[in-house]
Amino acid sequence: xKPKRILSAVIAFAISVTALTSCGSTSHPDLYAYDExxxxxYEAFSQWFKVGTAMxxxxxxxxxxxxxxxxxxxNVFTLENESKPDAMHPSEDVYNFDALDKLVxxxxxxDKTVRGHVLVWHSQCPDWFFYDxxxxxxxxxxxxxxxxxxxxxxxxxxKGEVDVWDVVNETLGDNGGLRDSMWYQIIGDYDxxxxxxxxxxxxxxxxxxxxxxxxLIINDxxxxxxxxxxxxxxxxxxxxxxxxxxxxxxxxxxxxxxxxDVETCKNNVEILMKLKExxxxxxxxxxxxxxxxxxxxDQSTEVELTDxxxxxxxxxxxxxFEMFIEFSEAGYLDSVVMWGYNDGSTWLNSxxxxxxxxxxxxxxxxxxxxxxxxxxxxxxQAKSS
Ligand code: 9MR
Numbered sequence: 001x002k003p004k005r006i007l008s009a010v011i012a013f014a015i016s017v018t019a020l021t022s023c024g025s026t027s028h029p030d031l032y033a034y035d036e037x038x039x040x041x042y043e044a045f046s047q048w049f050k051v052g053t054a055m056x057x058x059x060x061x062x063x064x065x066x067x068x069x070x071x072x073x074x075n076v077f078t079l080e081n082e083s084k085p086d087a088m089h090p091s092e093d094v095y096n097f098d099a100l101d102k103l104v105x106x107x108x109x110x111d112k113t114v115r116g117h118v119l120v121w122h123s124q125c126p127d128w129f130f131y132d133x134x135x136x137x138x139x140x141x142x143x144x145x146x147x148x149x150x151x152x153x154x155x156x157x158x159k160g161e162v163d164v165w166d167v168v169n170e171t172l173g174d175n176g177g178l179r180d181s182m183w184y185q186i187i188g189d190y191d192x193x194x195x196x197x198x199x200x201x202x203x204x205x206x207x208x209x210x211x212x213x214x215x216l217i218i219n220d221x222x223x224x225x226x227x228x229x230x231x232x233x234x235x236x237x238x239x240x241x242x243x244x245x246x247x248x249x250x251x252x253x254x255x256x257x258x259x260x261d262v263e264t265c266k267n268n269v270e271i272l273m274k275l276k277e278x279x280x281x282x283x284x285x286x287x288x289x290x291x292x293x294x295x296x297x298d299q300s301t302e303v304e305l306t307d308x309x310x311x312x313x314x315x316x317x318x319x320x321f322e323m324f325i326e327f328s329e330a331g332y333l334d335s336v337v338m339w340g341y342n343d344g345s346t347w348l349n350s351x352x353x354x355x356x357x358x359x360x361x362x363x364x365x366x367x368x369x370x371x372x373x374x375x376x377x378x379x380x381q382a383k384s385s
Contacts, residue, residue, distance in 0.1 A: 028369070028371070028374040028377075030368065031368065031369050032065070032366075032367050032368055032369070033069045033072070033073055033341075033342075033363045033367050033368070033369055033373075034065050034068035034069045034072060034367065038072065038369060039377050040072050040073055041073045041074065041362070041373070041376065041377075042073060042074050042075040042076075044376070044377050044380035044381070045321070045325075045336075045376075045380050047384060048324065048325050048328035048329070048334075049324060049328050049333055049334045049335055049336050050075050050076045050113060050334065050335045050336070051073075051074055051075065051076065051336050051337075051338070052074050052075065052076025052077055052078065052113070052115070052335065052336070052337035052338065053070065053073075053074045053076075053077065053078070053337060053338045053339075053340060053341040054077075054078045054079070054080040054117075054288065054337065054338070054339045054340050054341075055070060055077055055078070055079065055080060055340075055341065056079065056080055056081070056082065057079070057082060057098075057099045057102045057103060060102060060103070060106050065367055069341060069342075069363065069367060070341065071110050073341065073363075074112075074338075074341065075111075075112050075113060076112065076113040076114075076115060076335055076337050077103055077106075077107060077112055077113070077114055077115065078114075078115040078117045078287070078288075078337055079099060079100060079103055079117060080339075080340070080347075081124070082099035082100065083099060083100045083103075083116055083117055083118070084117070084118055084121065084124040084125075085118075085119070085120075085121065085124060085125040085126060085129075085150070086124045086125060086126050087099065087124075088100070088154060089126070089150055089153075089154070090126055091126065091128055092128055092146070095153060095154070095157075097157055100114075100116065100158065100162070104158065104161045104162065107161075108161075113163045113164070113335070114158075114161065114162045114163055114164070115162070115163070115164045115165070115166065115287070115337065116154075116155075116158065116162040116164065116165040116166065116214075117166045117169075117219075117287075118165075118166040118167075118168075118169040118219065119150070119151050119154065119155070119165060119166070119167050119168065119203060119207065120147065120151070120167065120168045120169070120183060120199070120200075120203045121168070121169040121170060122170065122179060122181035122182065122183065123169075123170070129143065129146050129147070129150075129182075130143065130182045130186065137182075137186060138186065139186075140186055140187050140188060140190055143183070143186045143187055143199075144187060144190065144199075144202055147183075147187075147199065147202065147203060147206070148202065148206045151167075151203060151206040151207050151210065152206055152209070152210050155206075155207050155210035155211045155214065156210045156211070158211070159210065159211040159214075160211070160213065162211075162214060163214060163215060164214065164215040164216075164217060164285070164335075165207055165211075165214055165215070165216055165217065166217050166218075166219040166251060166287065167203050167204050167207050167216045167217060167218065167247075168199075168200050168203050168204070168218050168219070169219045169220070170219070170220055170221065171184075171200055171218065171220065171236075172220050172229050172232055172233060176228050176229070176232060177232060178196060178197075178232075178236070183199040184196060184199060187199040187202070190202070195239060197236055197239065197240055200218065200236075200240065200245075201240055201243070201245045204216055204218075204240070204245050204246050204247050205245060205246065207246075208246035215248045215249065215283075216246060216247055216248045216249075217247075217248065217249050217250065217251040217285055217287070218233075218237065218247055218249075218250055218251065219250075219251030219253060219287050219288075220233060220250070220251065220252075220253065221253040221255060221288075222253075223250070223252045223253075223268060223272070224252055224254050224256060224260070224264070224265040224268060224269075225256075225260070225261065225264050225265065225268070226268075227264075227267070227268060227271075230268040230271050230272060231271065233250060233272065234271050234272055234274065234275065237250065237272075237275055238275060238278065241275060241278045241279055241282070242278060247282075248281070248282065248283065249282060249283040249284055249285055250272055250275075250283075250284050250285075251284070251285045251286075251287035251288075252269075252284055252285070252286055252287065253287050253288035253289075253339075254286050254287070254288060254289040254290075255288060255289075255290055255292070255339065255348075256289070256290070256291055256292070256320075257291065257292035257293075257294060257295055257296055258291070258292065258293060258294070258295060258312070258313065258316065259295050259296070260291070260316060260320070262319050262320065262323050265323065266323060266326075269284060269327060269332060272284060273330075273332050276331075283332060283333060283334065284327070284332055284333050285333065285334075285335045285336075285337070286324065286333065286335065286336040286337060287337050288337065288338075288339040289320075289336060289337065289338045289339060290338060290339045290340065290346060290348060290360040290361060291313070291316065291317060291320070291360050291361075292348055292358055292360050293305075293309075293313065293358055293359050293360065294353075294356070294358065299353055300353070300356075301353055301355050301356040301357065302356075302357055303357075303358075303359070305359065310371060310372075313359075313372060314371050314372045314374075314375040315375065317362070317372045317375055317376060318375040318376060318378075318379045321336075321376050321379055321380075322379060322383070324336055325379075325383055338361060338362070340360075340361055341361065341362075341363055342361060342363040342364065342365060342367055343358070343359045343360065343361050343363070343364050343365045343370075344364075344365030344366075345365075346358060346360055346361060348360050362376065
C-alpha cells in the first residue's frame with residue numbers, strides 16, 4: 001500500500017468511528033477517490049443512469065491511483081482527445097488505433113462502456129480531408145468518399161466494442177443555424193432535396209452500416225440553455241429522422257457554469273424529447289458535464305472558495321443530478337459523462353482565461369472527494385430510500 005493510502009485509510013477509519021459516535025453527524029469522511037472506503041459514484045446512481053468521465057490513456061497505468069479512481073468511480077469512458085480525427089486519422093493513409101484499442105481493452109476487462117469521440121467535427125480535423133495535393137478544395141464527391149472511408153474504417157474496427165459514437169460534433173453555429181464548416185460548405189445539398197443536412201445524414205448512415213448495434217449520437221453545446229439552438233437541433237433531427245436517418249440520440253455536452261438554470265434546461269430537454277413521437281427509443285445523453293466556478297463574462301483567474309460559495313456550488317450540482325434522475329425516470333436519459341475526473345487536469349484551467357484555477361468537478365486536484373461529490377452521494381441515497 002502506498003504511504004498516502006495508509007495515511008488516508010487511517011484517517012478514514014478514525015473519521016468513520018467519530019461519525020458513528022457523533023450521533024446523526026452529516027459530515028463526510030475525508031477520503032481519496034480511490035480509497036477502499038470511498039463510495040462509488042456510478043454505483044450510487046446505477047438505478048438511473050451510468051456515470052462516466054473523459055480521460056486519457058496515460059491514466060491507464062496498472063495499479064496507479066488514476067486507474068483505480070476510474071475503475072471505482074465511473075462506468076463510461078470517453079477519450080478526451082485521442083480518438084478525434086487529428087489523432088486517429090492524421091493523414092489519408094494513416095490510422096492510429098492504439099489509444100482507443102487500449103481503452104477498449106480496459107473496458108472489456110472491467111466491464112465498462114466506451115464512447116467514441118468523435119468521427120466528424122470541424123475542429124481537431126486535419127486539412128487533408130478538405131484539400132487536394134495542389135491545395136485546392138476537393139469536390140463534394142471526393143469529400144463524401146473520404147468521410148465514408150474514414151467512418152467505415154474506424155467504426156468497423158470497433159464493431160461491437162465501442163458502444164456509443166459521437167458521430168457528428170457541433171453542427172450548429174454559435175449564432176444559430178448550421179455551422180458554416182468545411183463539411184457543410186463542400187458537401188452542401190448533395191442529394192438535391194433542398195436541405196443541407198447531407199454531410200450529417202451520410203455520416204450517420206455510414207456509421208450505422210458499419211456497426212448497426214452502436215448507439216449513434218449527434219453532440220452539441222449550449223443546448224441546455226439556448227432555446228434557439230435547441231429548436232434548430234430539434235427541427236434538423238426531426239427532418240432527418242422522418243427521412244429514416246439512423247440517429248439514436250442527442251448529446252448535450254453541458255459545459256455549464258454557476259449561472260446554470262435548471263428550469264431552462266428542463267424546458268429545452270422537453271422540446272428535444274418531442275422527437276420520441278417519431279422514435280420512441282430516442283434519447284439524450286449528457287456527454288461532457290462540468291460546472292465552472294466562474295460566470296461566463298468573469299475574466300478572473302481565481303475564485304474564493306468561501307463556505308457560502310461551496311454550499312451554493314454543491315447544491316447546484318445536487319439540483320442538476322436530481323434533474324438527471326427525473327430525466328431518467330421519464331425515459332429520456334441513461335448516461336451522464338463528466339468532462340474529466342479531477343480539478344487538476346480539467347481543460348477549464350486554461351479556458352477561456354489562461355492561468356485560471358477552476359474547480360468544476362467532483363474530485364479535487366489531490367484526488368480527494370469534494371463536498372460536491374458527497375452532495376451527490378447524499379442525493380442518491382435520499383432518492384433511493
Ligand atoms: O478537453 C479537450 C481539450 O483538451 C482540447 O484542447 C480541446 C480542443 O478542441 O477539446 C477539448 O474537448 C472538447 C470536446 O472534444 C468537444 N466539446 C468541447 C470540449 C471542451 O473544449
